[in-house]
Amino acid sequence: MKVLFVNPSLRPKAPHRYLPVGLGYVVTAVKEAGIAFDLLDIDAGDYTDSYVEGYLEKHRYDVIALGSIVTHYKWVKWFISTVKRLQPTCHVIVGNSVGSSMPEILFHHTPVDTIVLGEADVTIVELLKALRSGKPLGEIVEPFKPIPHTNGDLPSTYEGKGVAGLVFRDSKGRIVNNGRRPAVKKVDDLPWPDWDLFDVQTYIERGRLTAHENVHYYAPEQAVVFPVNTARGCVFKCTFCHYVFWNDPYRHRSPTSIVGEIRRNQEKYGANYIHFWDELSFHKLGPAERVLDALIAADLGVHFTAAVRSDLFGRPDLAFEDRRRVAEKFVRAGCLVLAFSLESGDDDILDAMNKRVKAQFFRDQVKILREVGLVTSTSLVFGYPQETPETISRTLKLCEELNIYPSAGYLLPFPSTGMWKHAVDNGFIRDCEQFLLDVTERQDFIINMTTMPDDVYVRTVTDGLADLNRKFGNTLEANALFKTGGYQEHDKNQTRDVDRHRNYVNTLNYATVAGAV
Numbered sequence: 001m002k003v004l005f006v007n008p009s010l011r012p013k014a015p016h017r018y019l020p021v022g023l024g025y026v027v028t029a030v031k032e033a034g035i036a037f038d039l040l041d042i043d044a045g046d047y048t049d050s051y052v053e054g055y056l057e058k059h060r061y062d063v064i065a066l067g068s069i070v071t072h073y074k075w076v077k078w079f080i081s082t083v084k085r086l087q088p089t090c091h092v093i094v095g096n097s098v099g100s101s102m103p104e105i106l107f108h109h110t111p112v113d114t115i116v117l118g119e120a121d122v123t124i125v126e127l128l129k130a131l132r133s134g135k136p137l138g139e140i141v142e143p144f145k146p147i148p149h150t151n152g153d154l155p156s157t158y159e160g161k162g163v164a165g166l167v168f169r170d171s172k173g174r175i176v177n178n179g180r181r182p183a184v185k186k187v188d189d190l191p192w193p194d195w196d197l198f199d200v201q202t203y204i205e206r207g208r209l210t211a212h213e214n215v216h217y218y219a220p221e222q223a224v225v226f227p228v229n230t231a232r233g234c235v236f237k238c239t240f241c242h243y244v245f246w247n248d249p250y251r252h253r254s255p256t257s258i259v260g261e262i263r264r265n266q267e268k269y270g271a272n273y274i275h276f277w278d279e280l281s282f283h284k285l286g287p288a289e290r291v292l293d294a295l296i297a298a299d300l301g302v303h304f305t306a307a308v309r310s311d312l313f314g315r316p317d318l319a320f321e322d323r324r325r326v327a328e329k330f331v332r333a334g335c336l337v338l339a340f341s342l343e344s345g346d347d348d349i350l351d352a353m354n355k356r357v358k359a360q361f362f363r364d365q366v367k368i369l370r371e372v373g374l375v376t377s378t379s380l381v382f383g384y385p386q387e388t389p390e391t392i393s394r395t396l397k398l399c400e401e402l403n404i405y406p407s408a409g410y411l412l413p414f415p416s417t418g419m420w421k422h423a424v425d426n427g428f429i430r431d432c433e434q435f436l437l438d439v440t441e442r443q444d445f446i447i448n449m450t451t452m453p454d455d456v457y458v459r460t461v462t463d464g465l466a467d468l469n470r471k472f473g474n475t476l477e478a479n480a481l482f483k484t485g486g487y488q489e490h491d492k493n494q495t496r497d498v499d500r501h502r503n504y505v506n507t508l509n510y511a512t513v514a515g516a517v
């Protein structure tokens, strides 16, 4: 059986590249199971669609598998139909949220064969083994039980039994949903992604561009950036968010395992800057401290960035000294940047988001991190139904007070989120597929679920950002107020004299480099 894995390119025009952690886990599991495969890495190779088409004309496969997120639906649809046009008998597998969070859409509008629901490390191996041996993937349960969904009036999938974690088309064309596979209990038990399967050198060279965002710690040619996943999922359930581990418990890896993988990346590839590519890397001071202690003890000399929430250091019910002590430990352990979202400066909107933080948490957290010397990187979501010119202004005022230029974006409802249901139920999204074909990034205005007319909504946000830009003495062009391209070139984007700290902590930070997360 000939198998091809495909790594799509989310941002083909971006200069930087990130090693794909999810696909890394998946192909490593497949390799460990002794199943041979080819890898078409479109992201690393900068392959155009016509190159991909040519590749599929030349190379025949029995199975082609790819994964992506929902913003890439349009391309995924193109890819599946291209495979089926050129290789009609090839079995196409789709994973990650573009499959998991909207099987009804994918099955109704594309000729996909099988979707892997959620965590794929175990399911992909079982699926490939079943396909190799010609064993059935499962069968529909009778009497037919439609599985409820929130993707408009599209036909449902039907409850099935068989290989857990799959949705597939049976021989009669019915869409059979075997249900989710229980998550692996210990992420530690999974093999670390085997980066030798990828073109590591390209990722190292083009990953450097992502290392010194905000920090100027490494000269561009010195950074060797590697991703490490420290936890799967998140403890919270915000109404605008969805990730593939949504239905699974939040699972941390052990400090030993995390340090072990970092050490492997250091020894094997020279890694010195680690992106903890998590939904939520450190949810509480205690578990965070255990990882930090292990990093300090290992003394690897690497630096890192991670995603946290403003309740890590901002919760007033925790002793200030404890919060401050752990923040200092982050610095000692090598942390340079902590990313955490303000989302909104309005507590009612934070409640509607189910964010379970208060704006005040953010204020305190920024203060603590500035004191210890950590860069703050933050993003905003505008456009909840409760949003008004006043709430927009409240949010931006908080950024002004804290001297933070944010990564701003508009609320984008994604399948399987609370706000998607709201958008579909209230007629903001009438055609689910069309919305996904139109969707780009949260920095582009696509949908308005506020009571403000479109022009008032967009103008209030844009004028507010322009105002911040001016007040901070930035020199962002009008078309870069959202997609700032990062603040790598501080001197270019920032003219006002600000207090400097070890890591430029008081500079006007931006969530990421060359395009926003």
Ligand code: B12
Pocket (backbone or CB within 6 Å): 005, 010, 011, 018, 019, 020, 021, 022, 023, 025, 026, 065, 066, 067, 068, 069, 070, 071, 072, 093, 094, 095, 096, 097, 098, 101, 116, 118, 119, 120, 121, 124, 229, 233, 241, 242, 243, 244, 277, 278, 279, 280, 414, 415, 440, 441, 442, 443, 516, 517
């Ligand atoms: C790294 C990252 C990025 C990187 C991606 C680089 C890369 N090559 O990995 C960059 C910075 C480019 C990025 C950009 C964006 N991102 Co992003 N990103 C992440 C982040 C933080 C980590 C991804 C990761 O490595 N996860 C760890 C691995 C282990 O999990 P995983 O990827 O889900 O993989 C598992 C399964 O999905 C599945 N799987 C994955 N691949 C495959 C392949 C096959 C064949 C199969 C069968 C299964 C499979 O198996 C894996 C193991 O179980 C996640 C948050 C998160 N923790 O997932 C957000 C996340 C994926 N991003 C998200 C979003 C929204 C975006 C943006 C659209 C934001 C924006 N600006 O609007 C942009 C994309 C812009 C665009 N043009 O489309 C959302 C996706 C939401 C959704 N419902 O699809 C997430 C979940 C964050 C969130 N909670 O909102 N992102």
Ligand code: SF4
Pocket (backbone or CB within 6 Å): 234, 235, 236, 237, 238, 241, 242, 279, 280, 309, 355
């Ligand atoms: S937005 Fe952040 S805190 Fe909320 S559910 Fe998603 S990952 Fe968790």
